[in-house]
Amino acid sequence: MCFSLSGIESIVVLPSNDNAHIELGLALNIDFSAFVSTGTGPYLARSYELLGNMQGIIQKYRGTGKMTGFIQNREPGCILSFTKYDLKVNYRRMQEGKPVSGGLVIEASDNEFILVGIGCSFEFLLKRGDTSKVDNISIEEGTFVIDKWIRGVF
Incomplete structure (x- = not known):
């Protein structure tokens, strides 16, 4: 299938x-x-290109519980649960001619994540009852080319 x-x-x-x-x-x-596909062609082409270049990474994390996707329905966002953190995903307001918010999150290690998405923002949250602090130490934008991360290119 x-x-x-x-x-x-x-x-x-x-x-x-x-x-x-x-x-x-x-x-x-x-x-x-x-x-209604008006205006979505460029987004779909870019999405297929990115996911195609991530196939090895996606296969590596498939079935591990360390990868999850999300897509906007009518809600303003969602919270995804991972090992040490929860991830709050905020969706942008739906707009005609633009794709809904959606993406993929991979927990590469306890403190390293691969975030792929459109029309959304992310906020890491501590697990309930955890009194420590959470902050982003490094955020990189880029793309994947044949499963290799290329910083600053997108």
Whole structure:
């Protein structure tokens, strides 16, 4: 089985009656705005390029419990739990013609994370009951090229 972000458009034939669109969407709990692709092409191309260049890293952490993805529905953000920290992800406000917020977080070690995303900001939080302090020591922007981190290029 494979997954294609655009595959559903080719297998779902929507009825031409506008009321049927609404009824089908309600019955299947589908938000048809998810199929509006205006302006999203460059974002999808860049996402596929980045994830393609991270395949080895993604495979390394797959199934370890150290990697999780997130995507915006209608909530303002989420909290992801890791070994020593929780990560608060704040989503930007949804905008027409722009993709929703989403991304991937990998816990490379107890104090090192790979954050990949669009339309969001991150804040590390201490676990409940922990009285120590948390701060970012180093933040780098860049990209991956064939599983190698390239600082400052994106």
